[in-house]
Amino acid sequence: MSTRIAFLKGHGTENDFVIVPDPENSIDLPPAAVAALCDRRAGIGGDGVLHVVRSAAHPEAREMAAEAEWFMDYRNGDGSVAEMCGNGVRVFARYLQHAGHVTEGDLAIATRGGVKTVHIAKDGDITVGMGRARLPEGDVTVSVGERSWPARNVNMGNPHAVAFVDDLADAGDLLSPPPFSPSSAYPDGVNVEFVVDRGPHHVAMRVHERGSGETRSCGTGACAVAVAAARRDGADPAATGTPATYTVDVPGGTLVITERPDGEIEMTGPAVIVAEGEINAEWLETALR
Numbered sequence: 001m002s003t004r005i006a007f008l009k010g011h012g013t014e015n016d017f018v019i020v021p022d023p024e025n026s027i028d029l030p031p032a033a034v035a036a037l038c039d040r041r042a043g044i045g046g047d048g049v050l051h052v053v054r055s056a057a058h059p060e061a062r063e064m065a066a067e068a069e070w071f072m073d074y075r076n077g078d079g080s081v082a083e084m085c086g087n088g089v090r091v092f093a094r095y096l097q098h099a100g101h102v103t104e105g106d107l108a109i110a111t112r113g114g115v116k117t118v119h120i121a122k123d124g125d126i127t128v129g130m131g132r133a134r135l136p137e138g139d140v141t142v143s144v145g146e147r148s149w150p151a152r153n154v155n156m157g158n159p160h161a162v163a164f165v166d167d168l169a170d171a172g173d174l175l176s177p178p179p180f181s182p183s184s185a186y187p188d189g190v191n192v193e194f195v196v197d198r199g200p201h202h203v204a205m206r207v208h209e210r211g212s213g214e215t216r217s218c219g220t221g222a223c224a225v226a227v228a229a230a231r232r233d234g235a236d237p238a239a240t241g242t243p244a245t246y247t248v249d250v251p252g253g254t255l256v257i258t259e260r261p262d263g264e265i266e267m268t269g270p271a272v273i274v275a276e277g278e279i280n281a282e283w284l285e286t287a288l289r
Contacts (some may be wrong), residue, residue, distance in 0.1 A: 005279040009044065012087035012271045014216035014252025015041075018046040019095050019273075025057040031079025036287035037279070038077040039279070043287070049075045049086060050053040050092050061110045068110035070096060076211030080089045084113030084157040086219020090126040090271035093118045096100060098273050113157030126271050130220065131157060132263040133227045136185070142192050143179045144172040151180070152191070152228040156265075158210075159190045160224035165231065168196055171206045174214035193221045195229070203229055204249035216252030223265050226257035 005027060007021040018037045029051055038046045040268065051073035061071035072092045074085050089109055095201035096102045096109075097120055104120045107255060115130035134155040141162050142151045151161040161180055166172070171178075171194035179193045189210040197206050205225050207218040226246040230236055235244045237259050245258040255269040 001051070003281050005281055005284070006042065006063065006276070007279050008047070008098075008273055008276040010091040010094060010271065010273045011252070012090045012217065012253060013250050013269055014218065015085075015087035015091075015218065015250075016046045017048050017050045017088055018044050019050045019052060019091070019097070020279075021052045021099065023054045023057065025053045025054070025073075027051075028287070029075065031075070032288050033284060034075040034079040035077065035223075036258070038282060043276040047077050047209070047212045048082070048088060052092065052095060055110045059270060060112065064115050064224075066112040067115045068108040070101070071110040072081060074111065075136070077213075080211045081112070082158060082211065084111050084116075084220055086130055086156075086221075086223060086267050087217050087269070087271075088219070089116050089118065089128045090219070090267075090269060091273075093126050093128075094271035094273055099272060106182045111157075124270065126270050127266050127268040128153060128219070130223050130265040130267050132222065133259075134225070135231075138182075138185060140185050141181050143181075143224065144170060152224075153185060154224035154227050156220040156223050158220055159186050159240055160221055161186070161190050162193045162195060162228035164195050164223050164228075165199075166196065168194060168206050170194060171208075174206060176213075177208055177210070180182050181267075182275060191218060191221050191224075193218070193225050195225050198247075198249060201233075201235075202247045203244060206251065217250040219253070219255065219267055221268070222248040222250060222255045223257050223267055225267070227259060230259060234259060235258075 055065035149163040
């Protein structure tokens, strides 16, 4: 390992990430290294790590290299691997623009959840094509303390349980994963969103992200919330033939989610690079001992 490793710090609606550029996939990032980097007291701090790799250089992305030059090798803050991160894709795209790899306009980014289409607008916002939601059948319940709520099972390439509540305080502290049932609904854990109404097609949410705890924002979670709200409101675009757009307030800002009649979902929001520097590899090696 070289003595220093380049990194950047960025966020999308305050869902923050350590960005590690590594085009040739030459940097080993075991779970413990990711957790050390994301530690907010002893490390750089972040909800996760965006490992920036050329698709052709990564065994999990080589088959997508013809469609997307860059692969977002995303890790949760605890070091676990994640299929997708919507806010992460926007920040990943912003980094590619910052580094001069892409310009305003359209591009494709490979993820473990498939190839995502991205548009970098002149006004600075970034729109990500999030694919289609899957709505697994079966009743799901989530709990906080002695209280329980029915939840909508929505899969956005990663699993979500969306519960509509009277007050966002009902979610509790979200320090630990809210219990859910049946356990078979989410064998690998789940992201849990608690949602309240703010107005017509306008909701607010808090989220416990699997592997990261409560975060300031969750892009796939906001999409899952919009899909669940549209079904609840009788605004399923496939049935009405009309796109459904929801404004979703998260603790770190606002995202706009549109589901089209063909099922494709687009998420629009900001992405910011706030700093760049070097990781001391000796510190990282020491942190892994």
